Amino acid sequence: MSMDNKISRRDALKRMGAAVVSGAVASSGLLSLASCEAKKSKRIIFYFTGTGNSLYIARQLAEENTELLSIPQMVKQGKYEFEADEIGIVYPIYGHMPPNMVRRFIQKANLKADYLFAVLTYGNRKCNAVEIWDEVSRQAGKRFDYIGTIIMVDNWLPNFDMNEQMKIDKHIPENLQKITADINGGQHWHEPVTEEERQQHQGFMQRSGLDPEVGFLIKSEKSFTVTDACIDCGICTYVCPRGNYELTSRGAKMSGDCEFCFACIQNCPQKAIQFRKSEDGSFPDGTEKNPNARYRNEHISLMDLKLANNQKL
Template identity: 30%
Template sequence: MLFYFSGTGNSAYVAKRISEVTGEEICSINDKIKSDKLAPKTVDNERLIFVVPTYGWRIPRIVDSWIRNSHFPGNHQVYFVMTCGSDIGNAGRYLRKLCNAKDLDYRGCAEIVMPENYVALFTTPEKEEAAAIIERAEPAISGVIDDIVKGNNLDEPGQTVSGKIKSSLINTIYYPTIIHAKKFYATDACISCGKCQKDCPLNNINMANGKPTWGKNCTHCMACICGCPAEAIEYGSHSKGLPRYQCPK
């Protein structure tokens, strides 16, 4: 079974590519979290694949918690594929610990560099640049698929001092200082369609007088701001004038 979490479509696309070859059944973690459900029952010895984005050089904490709370009885080989805008740091170290805690056979974590979607903090690419980045990612995606089909461990990035610092110290600081919805707001361009509320995996958006309002339970997936059809959502002043990225595949 293949599980994926995706805010703007990068991980969803990679998951689709993998499933097309392996035949894996796909399960959206977004939908499960939104409906307050855990993983469906798995079959003994079933291969498990998780395709997720990189938040603070590790997998998203909400995904980590969802995996920890879900039950995967039986013997399972587990593969992780992480999409990112630059690198995944030392994420593999924490995924190995997660698998040990769940009695799962960890088979590695692959890094797939995709277009940057983090418009709240970084600069997002124009359509042409995004398309070129995805094209460059295709060989890496194909390599991951080949390794999974052959039962090989996935190649992980080598451990570096900077990677260790990013995935430990910076990740620890990143969540309490950066991950919040305080700066999200809707402009007068809002058409009151409610798509942002529907897309939010944490049910953190409510509509008030036809405009979205944000609560305190945000994971910075960027589904709301990048998925708004009117581009009517901003994040402070940083997002103004920047492209809203959604995977075109």
């Protein structure tokens, strides 16, 4: 045997040790597990939330390698460049349309992913919300592979009593299970829309007078008022996704474009924020089904909403 092929006793022991470790890892399955983990897809889920419904759904759709990002926070930070294997968006429909901030975000965002999905939350009628999002996102240069809806507690205070809404079983776990399976399986599907649903939406737009290219975007000072019940707790200044509220020497004041997400009025502990009555009878007219009932998703804390929407920092 030549000297080139000889190894020292120490090198031989090192090689034997490495072989033993490699065999142990392989037999234990750790090698295959590490390989699987390396292949896990990265998922980003954007969300917009006022009372927690969409944040709850976004969390349920999040897997181990998922990043949850608040749209109001991304807008505040001016972040619009994102890349992942899968990118999703979860938002509540307002008048069957996306919140204005969601609409503007998707127009600016550059989403690099092999799979795009959207889940729209609603409380009563979804109408043609799926088609509306498909059109909005396509105009922004994005084609979503999957668009579905899920019914939740309806937080539209003018028409619904929150106490009664929370009593209704809307089969959220069952519906969520199907959506989760669809998305995890990379399903390409848009929830069907009927002609009746399209007509219902058109009727709503005619009655409301809203601009279909804008959706809900109403001046907060014309929509809400703060009563003497205000204790200057400042919650409204944290949960408004547009940062419309501030504390002054005369209590909480608001101004600016309002998404009508109701984060302020639903989360005020004193019920001091109320709808301002419409003097000319225009939509919305300031009426409320039950002024004593308020709602926040039971799985979402007030701190969760503050972190999601805070525009102060």
